[in-house]
Every structure is written in C-alpha cells, then in structure tokens.
Amino acid sequence: MDANKKGLAKANEIYNSRGAYAREVKKQGKRVFGYFCCYPPIELLSALDIVPVRILGDMDEPITLADNCLPPVMCIFCRSAFDIGMKGQYDYFDGFVGAHACDGAERTSFIWSNYIKSPCNFHLDIPHTTHNSAVDFFKEQIEYFKAELEKSAGEEIKPEALRKAISDHNHQRALVRQLYELRKPDPPLLTGTEMLKILIAIMGMSVAEGNLLLTEVIGEVKTRENVQEKKRRLMIWGSLIDNAVFTELIESSGLNIVIEDTAIGTRPFWHDIVETEDPLQGVAEHYLKEVLCPRTFRDSGSNYAQDSDSRFGYLRDFAKYWKVDGVFANIIRNCDVHGYEAPVVKDYLTDLGLPVIMIEQDYSTTSLASLRTRFQAFAETIGS
C-alpha cells in the first residue's frame, strides 16, 4: 500500500485491495477481529486496541464452496460472505464475532465457526424487541462478550479505555454524518460510490486511523466545486450494497445517490452512543434501539398509520432534508427481514409522494447489467 496516499485516494486504494490493509495492520503486530453485520459493539474491540473488520461478501465471486454447507435458498449475501471465507479471504482473523441479527446472519455465524476456526470466537445473541428487559438482557450478553474478549486478550478492559473507545467511535459517527451533510447540495459534493468506498475502508481500519481518513476526506470534499452533474436524487433503503460496481451502475443511469438507509450507510452511524455511567448501558441501548435494521421488532403506535409513522418517520426526514426525488428499495434475494418490510415502507413513502422502485437482486455483479434499464426508466419516471 502507498503510505503517502491520503483521503479519497487512500480510501479508494483500501477499498480496491480488500483485506490488504487489515493484513498489513496485522503484520504491525495488531490483532484483527472479524464481525458480522452492524450489531456487535466494536467499541469493546477498540478498547483492547483490536482492529474490527466488517465481514462482507463479494458480488464478483461465483459461490461454489458455500453450496456444500448453506442451501441456495439462503440470503445470498450470507452465502457469499461464507463462501469467500471458506476460500481464505478472512484467514488472518484473530477472532470472529458472530451475531443473531437475522436468521441468515445467525445460522451463518454458527456454521462459520464450524469451519473457519480462529483463536477467539463469540456469538452474540440479540433480543428481537426493544422491551426494557430486552435491553437488560442484551447488556448481559455484551458483558459476556467483554469477559470472553478479556480472557483471550489476557487483559481487562479498563473503564476509561472503554469510555475513550466509545467517544472515538462517536466521533467517527459524527464525521460520517458530516460527510452526509456534504451530499445535501445539488449536485452532491460526494457521490454514492465514493461514500461506499470510504465507509467500507473505515470498516476495516482502527477507529483512530478511520477518523484520520475521514477528516482528510472531508477536507478534500468541502473545497470541491460541483464535481458531478445534476441528476435525480435517489435514496436507497434496504439490504446493504458492498460493491461500487452497483452504485456506479445506478449513478450512471441518471441518478445521484444522496443517502442510503442501509447497513453500510446511515444505520451504524446515525446515532451516538450516550455515555452513561455504566458505559455498557449506553452501548446496549444504542445497538438495540438506534441501529434501525428491520430485524428488530419495534412495537409502536396503536394502528397501522401511527406504527408506520413512528417506525419510518426518519425516512421522511431524510427525504425532506436531502431533497430526495425517488427511493430504491433494495432487496438481496432471500433477505426476509427486508422482504416483509418492503411493501409497508413502499406504502409509507408513496403516501409521502415519493416514487419507489423495489428490486430483488441476486447479489452478483454479473446479474447487475440487466438492472440498468430499470434505473434509467426509474430516472425517466421521476423526471417526467
């Protein structure tokens, strides 16, 4: 890796050579842990100076080895992540943190630990509701996670270290939100593709390095003059996108991505962890209540309208402040939690007068090409 590269160029390089950066960090003697989805509290890893690496799939790699352990009817993202795991993509992990986010993530975490062994291995159970006792339970599970980490690290997590990690990650969240601010102008100063690369980059770095990178990027982007042309402004809701080929396809079809409510988007970054007296209290509250993946059952309002409003009101605000023209509801095939939610979200957004295009896709770069016409047509639809 080129050490002199900074900001966007650096993010781009890290994105392009997945894993290379983490492997280098490891060479420098740091421990690297992999984690599934945006629920494991990585603050605990940072507190032990362990570098958290978000486990992603590879839309560009045909799934072969996973076929023997995970059936084709399973979430294709999970299958892909496991597949490249089996192919050695993540063989440098010192630890693996699985999570009961959704069925797919949970089962994959379990089966992952059967095949891909790493020195430290923890499966974090996550309750389905936001009831008070659920938060308490989740906090207990996080405490077990903490204990296991300390055992494997041979040192305990000092409260002040944890507090520092939390504030560092909160700082990271703030920086990411600043980047989102820079996408409010029309045309946005930052493309969806650039954003994706930056977020994936920092999801494979130590929080300190990540924050440094973000600061550099913000510096560069602020001073930009309209780098791209005006296009229809698109919000993405739903399953994650972890490959720039996808965002490039969208943004070359007459659309600018301005905000994405996904697991590689606003969800992990939108809310800060409240720094409570017992730090883990704030951590538990944050991950269970403020990471807005439909996997969590939020019971709110006494009828459909109220319920939708309190569950999706934030989408209305996104649409308002980012001047969204249309919404792409992205569903990776076999993703149940988004599948059940999609028609409800579509109702809600359509009532707000926002056109919605819902696409179930196969999480494979080769099957993307056929989507181009749909995005162009959607751009024409909201343009007319």
Place this chain on the structure above:
Amino acid sequence: MFVAGIDIGSTITKIVIKNETEILSTVITRTGAEHRRMALQVMTDALANCDLSFESLECIVATGYGRINVPFADQQVTEITCHMRGVHWLFPTVRTIIDVGGQDSKGIKVKDGRQVDFIMNDKCAAGTGRFFEVIGDVLGVKLEEIGPISLRSEKPADISSLCTIFAEQEALLRLSEGTSVEDILAGLLKANAARIHAMVSKIRIEKDVAMTGGGAKNIGLVKALEQKIGFPMVLPPEPLITGALGAALIAGETARSLRTEELRAKKEKRRLEAVTFFDKDSVR
C-alpha cells in the same frame, strides 16, 4: 418536420418515421447476431420507403436493448418510457400496458399520460417470446402458428416446469406419452400467462389494458392472459412498433423544444454509421 424512432430489441429491430401527425414509414426486422449491424440498413430502407433523406430527419431517438450505441441517434430513452408514450398516443384510455418481448416481459402503469410505475422480468426466459421460439423449434411448430393451434385444445396439459430448457424436455415427454401438440401448447401458454399475470399484478392491473410486443401477436397468449385478467385487452394494429413509435414521439418533442441552430449542431454530430451494438458497461 420529420423525426424517427428506432427500437433495437434483443430479437427484433423496429423503426418508425413520422411527421407531426402521422406515421410515414415503419420497418421491422430480426435483430439476430449478424443483423445487428443492419440497423443502419434498416434506417436507410425506412427513409427510402417515404423517400426522405437522412438529413431531413430533425431528431432521432433510440430505444430498446441496443439503444446505447446507435451512432446516429440524438438521444436514448428506455423502452419502458417509449412503449408507454407509443401506447398512450394510440389509446389515451389505457392505464396498464403488458409488453411481452423477445427476452423480457414488462408491466407499465400510465396515469394522465405519465408513467407512474413499472415492473420488469428478465431473470429467466419463461414468459418471453424466446420461450415460445424454443418450444416451437422442439415441437416443429412455427412461432406464428403456436397461438392458433393452442386454441384447438380442449384439455391443456399440466406443465410443471417453466424453465424453458426443462419445459422443452417436458413437452417432449408429453409428446411421447401421446399428448396432442395443441394440449401441450395450450398448457405452456396457460403457465406463461399465469407467470406474466402474477408479475404485472404487482403494479395493480387497471382498465384499459393494452398488450404490446411479440407476445401480443400470439392469440393463444392473449386469450390466456385475458382469461386471467378477466376482461379483454386492447391490441395495437402493429404491437411491435409501439416502442419505436414512442421514441419518434419523444424525438418530435425534442425537435420542437430546440432552436434551429441547436438542431443543426445536433445533426452535424450525427453519423449514419453501423450500430456498434453492445453496451460495454454490461460486459463488466
């Protein structure tokens, strides 16, 4: 003022040349591998039909699968918008369009001449013209005969697989069991109609419903779909050209919206060359 719309589909290429009020010339030809470069020829023929010079065309809009690399087009628009515009020009009362093309089938929702929603299926060949070409080959039935023959069936065969390759296999099995060709075809049409209907239902089917594309020329499919929908559909006199027609209409608007010198500038850039058909991006 003369304008043209060219629709390069995956299987068939269509051109419409029109003036403000009427269609002057249309040409329809197979796209097939070696034909693709003939889009140029097709344009030339279309011009000859209404003896116009290439220069006399104020604006040209390309649409369809191969729209991206038509060097002599001033503008590209997706087939979805174009079909909608074409059908709306022909039948202003239409609210839902079902287009069954060579390689995909779509549903388009129209409201006050604007497209409000659409859905598209192109993952598998079921419910597309290609399906029937393949089946036709196996059963030794010409594409255009499939519909009429199927109408003779009393007892449509039960077809379990919609995957073209295996439906083909199943058709063979049924044949060797002694099931009649019309029953097999009727069964296949029924199954495909169900598939198409299920897809289009997602955007809520509202009256009037128009059917376009090669599928609309298959009377068996039309009847099977109408049975599913529960009321008759309207069919354009030539269901294949609605896309090209829509493209021509858009070309007309563009031409009217531009000042003469802007148009001249466009024309100068325009090259009457062969279509270098393929969309490079999709090769990635």
Place this chain on the structure above:
Amino acid sequence: MEKEAVKTLKSAKTLNTAREAGYFGKKMLMGAIKAQEEGRMIGWSMVTWWQGDFIAKALGIHLVYPENYGAFCASVRKAEPYLELADSEGFPNTLCGYARNCLGFAKSLKDNDYVIPEGAPGGGLAKPAVMIASGTACDARYKWFQSLGRYLDDVPVWTLELPQPGVKEYFLEGNKEKNVQFVVKELREFVSFLENLTQKKMDYDKLSEMLDQAFKTLRLAHEVDLLRKAVPSPMVSQDFWSVMLPHLYLPDDPEAYAFYQRVYEEVKHKVDNKIGAIPNEKYRVMFSELPPWHSVGFFDELAQRFGIAMVIESWNYHAPTPMPEEEIGGISDPLEIIARLTYHKGREHNHVAREFDTSPGYFNAAYLQWAQDYRADGLIAHPLMSCRPATYTLMETRNRLEEKLKVPGVIVPGDIVDLRVFNIDEGFSKVEAFIETMDHYRELRKQAGMAW
C-alpha cells in the same frame, strides 16, 4: 402423467391410534368456528412451543394458528389464490409460504370488511383481537405478523422473546439462568399486556393446572419417542406426523393425554411383541425437517420398495426431553415453569452439540443424538422454499452426520405449500441410489467398530 395422481399420496399410517388423531384437527377447526360464532376473543398465534399458549388460553383467548392454517390450505389445494394475492401486494415470493398464504387471506378479509369471505378454506380465520408472534427459530414469525398491520390495522402484536445463545455461550457460567430469568420477566409483561387487553385477571391456579396437565401429556409423548428406539421400529414418521398435533397445540387438553395413553399402549404392545411398523425393516432412516404434507404416502412406498423405516424425524415438533429434576423441582411460579419448558425445548441438545464440537445446538444436534439412539442408517433431508430457516442447517446436519457418525444423508427437495416442487419420481430414484450408499456407510461403521 396425471399430476394429481402422481403428486399427492396419502399415507396409510401403521398405528390405529394415529388414524384417530384427525379428531384433534377437526376439534381445533370446530373450536375456532364455535369461538367465532360465540364472539369470543380470537388470538392469532405462532407455534410458540407452549410459551404463549397457556397464558393466552387461561385468559380466555381462543388461539388459532396461521401456520397450521397455511398447511391446511395447501393440503386442500386452496392456497394458490392467497399466494397470488400476496404476490400482487408486493411481498416477495421468496417469503414463507405459510406467511404469504396468511397475508393473502388477511387481504381478502379486509376487502370483505372483516367478514370471513364465502368459501374460505376450513371456515377461514376470524379477525383476531391480538396476535402473538415469536422470534424463535425464524424471523418470519414476527415480521409476518408485523406486516399484517397493513390489513388488520389496529390489532396489537406481541413478540415473545426467547434467547438463542450459541452453544459455547450457553455453557458460559450463569448465562442459562440469565436467559431464563429474562424470559420470565418478559412473560410477566406479556401477562399484564393480555390482562389489559382482556380486562381480566390471570388465574394462576388455573394456569398451574393447565401446566400440570400439559407436562403429563408432553412426558407421555416423549416416552412414546423412547419406545421408538426398538428394533424393529414400532411406529414410523407417517404415524408421528399425525399424532404430533395434540401435544403441539393441545397438551393441556385431557383428551390429548388420554389419546397418548392409547398411543403408548399400542406402541408398547408392538415393542413387547417385536412387531415392526413395516413388514421387513432393512434400513432405519431419519427425516428432517417438515414433511411434504401432500405426499406423506411417499414414505409408505419407501417402506414397501426398500424396507425403509422412518424411525425418527422433525426434531422441532417433538415433545422435549424431560427437564432434570434439579432444574424444575420446587418451582411454583407457573411463568417460570413455562419459561424453563420452552427454553429447554430449543436447548435440549446443546450438550450433544458441544460433545461433537458443532453449531448450532438446535435443529442439527438432535440428529447427532438420534442417529446413535435410533441406530439410524441414513438421513433424508427435505429442503423447503416455504420454510427456509428450517432449511438453513440441513446441509450442515448432513455433513456432520457423515463426518462424525458415518451416517450418510440424501437431499430430496420439496415444499410444504407449493406442491409442484416435490418431484416424487425423482425422490424415489434418489433414495434408490441412496440404498447403495447406506450399505457402504454400514460397512464403514462396522470397520470403525461403531455400535450399529
């Protein structure tokens, strides 16, 4: 090839008592219709492994089970229209077939101003006053009820919590107790939620009585399972799939207990007299997970053609192994008893999973235990499009059985709702080839000096 004839195959069943079990299906159906006529409070409930049932029933709520209704609609071939409705409502057709059937039905219910439409299969389901969802085993089972808000508008949904720790984590000191206490707290909340809804007070004595009855039934149902270890196998899966209904849905019903007494006697008699369920038992095979409801006769054919006895099956639908006395003894709070029962059901084989160093503990660990207890020669795995989460671990179960116990598996895809997925002829030829495989692995087990 008449599809109907080929595709659906009713099972003869080998137990006389199994043939009686249909009574309980009718009883549930009639009960629901009666409750609707009497205007009693109806609750739609997921299968919750008894976590919610007793509590709701004790407060006078009549429970109906949309999952069960899905199976019913499919078996009478009335699911199609509902599936299409759900489709056109924009729900991906990759979602659970039971769910899509229910969503479609709910849409038709709403369009008919909540009057059950004419000709709804089995009398339909009346608009509920409450929906009891469960996060256990499958996300669909709470997301589905949540998205029903689209059609049922103001019907409240309660999602029952049940921890699903990893095997290693389950054994971390104190974790299990913490898990159980969490469930107890949640159940208290659940009770007060229902008390508000029904404007009734929970009668805990009544609840305890129901529990006592249920425990007796479940224990008996489990003892029937134990009898099935005998060689030759006294009863087979075709029987179990009929007799499972009462203990799964009505364990607190004295009639269910009486029924299992009859089942027990019949099976016991066959064991004592070495009467096999099938004439010439050559292979003892396990089945996971849900069967092709429409073609259970498939297994009669396997018995007849190859001497295959389906000795044990469908872990998720069995009565749990009894809890150790030190865990349940001396506990008087019925809510805690319920919490322990349901929590135990999902965790009962974690020690096996640990022993074999495999995950998860639910679903696949049970088969590792059973393969030994029931001297199994093979596993027939039945992946389902309509119930994907139950399918996610199938291949892993197969891999582990082959690796750890030299018990091979064959995969015969099918579905519980979409009847067309199950190709019965393909099924036969796959199993036919599987015979040679089972012979081979028998050799391997012998060489390895294994017990069977």
Place this chain on the structure above:
Amino acid sequence: MEYIAGLDVGSAFSKAVIVDSDWSLLAFDVRPTSGNFVLAADLVMREALHKAGLSKEDLSNIGACGLGVPFLSPAFKKINDLSCHSRGTHYLLQSARTLIEVGNQSARVMKMTPKGKVADSVVSDKCAAGSGRILHIIAKVLNVNVEELGELSAKSVRPAKFTTNCAVFLETEAISRVAEGTPKEDIIAGLHKSIAAKIAAMVLRLRVEPDCVMTGGIALNGGLVAMMEKEIGQSIRVPEQPLLTGAIGAALIAAEKVN
C-alpha cells in the same frame, strides 16, 4: 451362453450395448433420441443386436436406465441411473473411485466402492447451466461442432464473463458477444469456466479420491476436462466410450439378475 442388452435412453442420446454372460462387451450403438423414447430405444437396441449378429430372441434380459425408461415396455428392466453409471464406469476402469457424469440434463458426482457400487452421490439441481445441454446450445450459436469446443477454448486469452445462468439467455448473450467481436475462444472458455466451477463444487463436497473419472458427452471436451482438473486439483481420466457407461452398467446389473 447368455446374452444381455443394456440401454441408456437419455434426453439427447440413446445408447445400447450387448454383453454375454462372461461380461464381454459384444457390440454397442448410439443414436439421437430426438424426442421419442420408445422408438429410439427400439432402433438403438436393434442396431446393437445387428452388430452383434444376434436377434431379440437371443436376449435373456434387458436392463435400462435414463430419462426415457418410464415410457418403455416392462420388457426393459428399469435400473437406477446412478448405479448403472457407477457399475459401467467400474467395468471400463476398475481403478475408478470418483465419477463425474455430466449428462444433457444435469451433472452427477459419485463416490464409488472398489466393487463399483455407489458409495455416495450428489446430483446437481436441475439447472441447464451446469449440464451438457448448454454446450450444444452455444456450439449452435457459434456454429462450431461440439467436438471442437475443447481445443478452441484452449486458445482463449481472456475468458468472457456472462451476466446470466439461464441457458436460454446465455445463448442470446453469446450472440451479443459475437456481435461485439469477442473471440469465439473466449466465449467458449468463459462458458467452460462457469460450468467447471459449478461441477467442481459438487466434486469437492464428496472429498474425492483417485482415480477420478469423467463420463458423459462433455467428457470428450478436452478443454472442459482440463479446466475441471484445475478446479478440483487432480487429474481426471476419461474412458474411451464415455457415453456408454450407463448402458454397460444396465447390462451388467441385469445380467446379475439373470444369474
């Protein structure tokens, strides 16, 4: 001396062999099924008998496997496909322990016992993408003979990537590639690559042991076999008559039933 016929009535080709009770292979014949199983079975068997200088009456038993069997008269003893291929392969190559049989419809991988029985097997889900069928489709598009595919692909520098698995769309996509000017070699190599990857995954699941044998039409396709060898990391043997294994197995198993 007893004579036994073995048939493999597939979706694309019908094969017949005649063996005697000493298990020596007297004659065989292969012909396209072209949609009529009954007719094809009759013709192919008659031709084989003719080559062996025998008549139907000389046969003491007939074993048959393949897609078409259910449609044949009871005179043809239906025998399980997998067993037949395994036994037939064992007959041709005793050392075979792993069999990769890629037919017109699907791919099957078998682990074989030293006696040529099926120790374990995995059958591809019915997907034309992993079957021989697709090669014929593409060969037609590129108008080359299926036989040539192998050597052509060997010349490829940059195998093409396809955006679909659907055999039908692969066809039209291949057409696009041609139009686009992609060399035939790259198109074929790209196709081979995706098929090989699909099948290799099945092979790997069975933890293959040598010798590894490949049969079925596409075993004659050197390019694909080479690519498979790369994917599974061991050499693959191809018998001289890779199409016949099913028919031979059927005959042998039928022969056992006679004795």
